[in-house]
Amino acid sequence: MSAPRLLVLFDIDGTLLETQEAGVLACVEAGREVFGTEFSFVDIPLQGKLDHENYAEAVARHCPGVDPREHEADFRRAYGEGLRRIADERGGFPPCPGITLLLDGLHGDDRFEVGLLTGNWEDTGRLKIRRAGLDDALFRCNAFADDGDHRDDLVPVARMRFQSRHGGEPRGIVVIGDTPRDIRCALAGDAVPLGVATGIFPVDRLEAEGAALAVPTLERTDEIIGWLGSVDSL
Known part of the structure; x- marks a missing residue:
């Protein structure tokens, strides 16, 4: 099997799941x-x-x-x-709309490697994911709060872990997140930001920060996977 060509990195809070404070x-x-x-x-x-x-x-x-x-x-x-x-x-934390189907679609498509880029410490970040009914082992090229001083440090960490796992750099990296800092850290790390308004920031704010795509939710699975598949040609 050939190595995946795109690394898709998810934020946790407000993107994968809702912890409600x-x-x-x-x-x-x-x-x-x-x-x-x-x-x-x-x-x-x-x-x-x-x-x-x-x-x-x-x-x-x-x-x-x-x-x-x-x-x-x-x-x-x-x-x-x-x-x-x-x-x-x-009784756990609810996944954000569309997340379960999107993760299933990405894991069933060998173009993609999926990881985490999050401000959470690793142990409690993984706890949140498991308590949302998601499998934290499916995220394999990750960058947590433990890996940097600031969020802008994290894309290079995830890129390095992709290289270690697959023997080369990805052709593209997408950071999916719900805050302006997610967008800015993607741009700082030469990645493509996808904003999702399932947190407290609306679509227009995420677009203004520089999101290449901003959507209300991640529920349109086929459209989002289609867009992700085009990232290396953007």
């Missing part, structure tokens, strides 16, 4: 447990940033003078426990 609630609980204070994320724009960036901002706001690196392992443990509990209470 579960991550924020778990962070608040973790802040209380580890630092003894209520973390507030009011006026901290969380969307599209890496988990460790949001964590460091919360520590700087609520615990001035504390080095967040000294407590990150404990915070991540408490955050993961809180996220599992919330997922259990809710």
